[in-house]
Amino acid sequence: MSDFNIHIQPTNNENIVKFVANSFLTQATSYEFKNIDEASASPLAQQLFYLPFVKTVYISQNFIAIEKYNIVTWSDVENEVSQAISDYLNSGKAVIVESNTPKKVPVTIYAESTPNPSVMKFVANKPLVTGTFEFKNIDEAIHAPLAKELFSFPFVKEIFLSANYVSVMKYNVAEWQEVSMEIREFIRNYIESDKPVLLDAMLQKEKNASVTSSEVTKDTNENYSDIDKEIIAILDEYVRPAVASDGGHIAFESFDEETKTVRVLLQGACSGCPSSTITLKNGIETMLSEMLQGRVARVEAING
Structure with a gap:
């Protein structure tokens, strides 16, 4: 039996908190439950719905995300929820009961x-x-x-x-x-x-590695300056979806205020792509320069 530890991770939505485990809870399957009846496939989710403030439970890979009603604030209850999840997982009980899950959909x-x-x-x-x-x-x-x-x-x-x-x-x-x-x-x-x-x-390897993802929240990384956060937000909203659709990933690396230069990490299909330089210059560089009113002048890429 795994020795589960839970890390509390805020999200951009103040009503949703992720409870991240140090071990996998599911493999290649995610589950979303809107109420206790929908949660028949997950005894853990059913238990969480007994908490009166729980609105939605989402289980995926190594985390449980919970959306709450506005009757409480997370600061008042998140430690209690974290402990309840940890106790449940360490009891050895099933997170998902396979016999209750819908029939498998063929993989395409x-x-x-x-x-x-x-x-x-x-x-x-x-x-x-x-x-x-x-x-x-x-x-x-x-x-x-x-x-x-x-x-x-x-x-x-x-x-x-x-x-x-x-x-x-x-x-x-x-x-x-x-x-x-x-x-x-x-x-x-x-x-x-x-x-x-x-x-x-x-x-564990991912946890110990340097942060290369731009998935940061407002309060989780105090090392970022205000302009860093603005750049990350623009990359997240306007650039990453398009890059992902091409089979790649882009992540904020650093910003030099003196030279007004943003460095980004390119991974997947973007790494070494002949058109990536054009995309950086004609697309991302122009976007950041315009949206940040000239505070960014150049974008440089690091191939992952």
Whole structure:
């Protein structure tokens, strides 16, 4: 039995708090429950609904997010909720009761080209991970079984996982029209077999790693200046969705007020993409300069 620890993480919505565990609660499946009747598949969610302020319970990968009614403030109850979740998980009881879950939906995967000709995006009809994970070689994928097995294909150079897709970067020894079907079927069969996408050890590694994601909240990182937070908010709202649709990821790295230069980390399909420089100069740089009234002059990229 795992020794569960819970970390309380605020979100941009003041009514929603995430209770993040140090071990996986589900693999490649997320659950949302609006009331106790909907939560028949999760004894833990049912228990949480006995708290009168709980409006919605969301269970995904290694966290439980709870939306509350306005009858309380989180500062008054979050420690109590955290302890209740921790006690439940450490009791060994099931988070999800499989017999009560709906019948499995067949897994489908479709391949999608990206602006980077070396990268193909393979999109699933179900969530795979929460967050972003990049692997440059098989050694880095030791705690990511899906990525590790993909590296067994000799033409696979790098793997990027996020949300419901896998971006695969290839060496030039093969063309996508020759290998994309093989990769698509491999990923589909892997997910359909309910094999883990990530292992628990990946969570600890991610926790200890330097922050490369721009998913920050107003109060969780005091190291960011006000303009840093403005830049991050613009990247989150206007840039990241478009980048993700192309199989990549962009994250704020730093801002130099003297040179007015923003440094961003590019991952997945964006890393090494021939069109990324054009996108930075004609799109992101112009957007930041205009929206921040000239306080940003340049954007530089670091390939992940």
